[in-house]
Amino acid sequence: MKKVFGLILAICMITMVGAQTNNYEFSRKVSTRGYAEKEVTPDIIYLSVSLKEYFVDGNNKKKVDIESLEKQLYNAALAIGVKKEDFTIQNVYSYNTDNKKKGNSELLQAKQYRLKISNLNGLNGMMDKVDPKGLQSTSINGYDHSQKRQIEKELKVAAVQDARANAEIIASATGDKIGKVLVINDNSSFGWNDVMPVTRAYMAKAEMASADMNNTDQGLDISIHPIKLTCNIDGVFELQ
DSSP: OHHHHHHHHHHHHHHHHHHHHHHHHHSOEEEEEEEEEEEEOOSEEEEEEEEEOEEGGGOTTSEEOHHHHHHHHHHHHHHTTOOGGGEEEEEEEEEEOOBGGGTBOOEEEEEEEEEEEOOGGGHHHHHHTSOGGGEEEEEEEEEEOTTHHHHHHHHHHHHHHHHHHHHHHHHHHTTOOEEEEEEEEEOOOOOTTOSOOOEEEOHHHHHHHHHOTTOOOOSOOOOOOOEEEEEEEEEEEEEO
16 A cells, blocks of 8 residues: 555656746746846955076176075065965976086076065065066966955846846736746856966066166056956846
């Protein structure tokens, strides 16, 4: 008897699911897409900095080592609020100066660091505390925002509301009204890092500084531009 009852219950459940599916498939509905956008200026950047050892005035007995340069950068970064865990090493490598005229073939060390920086106003001061001859290059390899989740949430809400507004426009054209939402598909993909990073070389800058002591352009020229974030939400609404 229990087996028979279980079989009847299973058949009823399958029938109910099938009926609900059919009701959805053949119900009067309208599909629309909601759109929202916002320009946001990142307040956090991920800065890549490459340091390299060098010989003072080409003298292979007077080397500025990578540890000294790293200490300069580390202390300067912490001074503007960079956390210890946000100061990391990306890469370590070496290079040969290959100065055959002076018989110098010593391998010099170089390191690449990644810094998460929220105090953007302190960038110039930070880089000014690092020996410019030891700076090989810098680049921005990522953007972020301290209120990122809240911004994304607001855009999604706005996109859903836009999808419903579009559905109401379509429904009014046929003399219908919009009922409950049947399906929502979140197609949003926020491109915080869509802007291509820009690398700035320091070797030429250091040479210019040596040649012209009155050169006042010694800052790190980084301008943060607004990023346009977009959000797309698909919605299926019941027609009444």
